[in-house]
Amino acid sequence: EDWRERGAAVGSRQETDASGQTQTRLVKKGVKDFNFGRTLGEGSYSTVLAATDRQTLKEYAIKVLDKRHIIKEKKVKYVNIERDTLNRLTEHPGIVRLYYTFQDERSLYFVLDLASGGELLGVLKRMGSFDVECTRFYGAEILDSVAYMHSRGIIHRDLKPENVLLDREMHVKITDFGTAKILADPQRHGSGSQEAPGDLTDGVETDRAVSFVGTAEYVSPELLRDKNACKASDLWAFGCIIYQLLAGRPPFKAANEYLTFQKILALEYTFPDGFPELARDLVERLLVLEPANRLPVEHIRNHRFFEGVQWGKSLWRQKSPRLK
Numbered sequence: 628e629d630w631r632e633r634g635a636a637v638g639s640r641q642e643t644d645a646s647g648q649t650q651t652r653l654v655k656k657g658v659k660d661f662n663f664g665r666t667l668g669e670g671s672y673s674t675v676l677a678a679t680d681r682q683t684l685k686e687y688a689i690k691v692l693d694k695r696h697i698i699k700e701k702k703v704k705y706v707n708i709e710r711d712t713l714n715r716l717t718e719h720p721g722i723v724r725l726y727y728t729f730q731d732e733r734s735l736y737f738v739l740d741l742a743s744g745g746e747l748l749g750v751l752k753r754m755g756s757f758d759v760e761c762t763r764f765y766g767a768e769i770l771d772s773v774a775y776m777h778s779r780g781i782i783h784r785d786l787k788p789e790n791v792l793l794d795r796e797m798h799v800k801i802t803d804f805g806t807a808k809i810l811a812d813p814q815r816h817g818s819g820s821q822e823a824p825g826d827l828t829d830g831v832e833t834d835r836a837v838s839f840v841g842t843a844e845y846v847s848p849e850l851l852r853d854k855n856a857c858k859a860s861d862l863w864a865f866g867c868i869i870y871q872l873l874a875g876r877p878p879f880k881a882a883n884e885y886l887t888f889q890k891i892l893a894l895e896y897t898f899p900d901g902f903p904e905l906a907r908d909l910v911e912r913l914l915v916l917e918p919a920n921r922l923p924v925e926h927i928r929n930h931r932f933f934e935g936v937q938w939g940k941s942l943w944r945q946k947s948p949r950l951k
């Protein structure tokens with residue numbers, strides 16, 4: 628379906644049937660089915676609005692994208708990647724869910740989970756830094772979400788506290804999949820075996836990325852060195868986030884992007900006084916230049932920093948800790 632040539636307000640919807648299978652069903656949802664409310668934020672090509680389904684009264688965030696602007700700025704590929712990745716990531720509480728997409732003459736509409744707690748970055752800025760308990764909780768929810776997307780063959784490539792949203796109960800909802808990479812075959816991936824050749828269809832890449840994506844402070848050394856991102860690149864960013872939650876600032880930060888890249892490539896960072904010992908050990912095993920030597924997800928879960936965490940469903944049912 629090429630929305631560049633269509634104008635009708637027809638949408639599709641993700642549904643989970645009685646057997647637990649997720650199905651995409653065509654339903655006629657459109658602009659008229661929602662009451663639009665306050666503006667939640669603005670992106671370069673989009674406005675995100677709070678909205679309520681007139682029928683069910685359920686609240687959503689609707690991302691409205693301007694078609695002409697996207698085409699003019701050559702961002703069609705990224706919009707499609709965002710839609711395609713979110714459509715693959717519908718079974719995890721830690722990822723913003725895409726419920727419907729539709730369009731009219733002017734705009735594309737993505738109907739998403741409402742993350743009314745805002746960005747983790749905003750919360751962190753208000754607090755200055757987190758204590759160990761909060762860092763362990765938010766770290767665990769981010770890791771659980773990253774493990775899920777990796778298991779579905781998706782690398783985020785731009786993990787950072789701005790892209791970690793929080794819902795009303797202050798649980799994690801990861802967003803911004805416009806620069807994600809869809810691995811050619813999620814089944815095959817992870818065992819380090821074959822790669823499909825070349826660049827496949829739109830938005831689907833093999834395990835080699837082609838260009839710089841991401842944010843300077845969280846970008847991995849392999850991306851800078853070899854223009855190659857892999858699952859472990861998300862774990863580098865995860866290490867940067869753990870550091871930042873406790874220290875109040877990211878490990879690699881300089882006056883400009885070039886100098887930040889120099890620091891990353893030289894692994895030039897230090898821990899502030901009083902940085903917790905177990906967290907330091909974890910960060911040191913994640914901020915490792917060679918991606919193959921970075922601690923894999925399974926070992927991160929078992930690291931002593933995360934001791935006592937109930938992984939899986941109960942993590943998401945738990946009451947989130949009071950911020951301090």
Ligand code: ATP
Binds near residue numbers: 723740
């Ligand atoms: P850019 O496109 O420039 O990279 P962006 O990725 O932040 O910016 P959007 O995804 O359109 O652009 O988001 C704009 C703002 O809306 C964000 O800063 C975020 O705080 C807010 N926002 C996005 N999605 C949601 C959501 N599901 N719930 C609540 N707020 C959201």
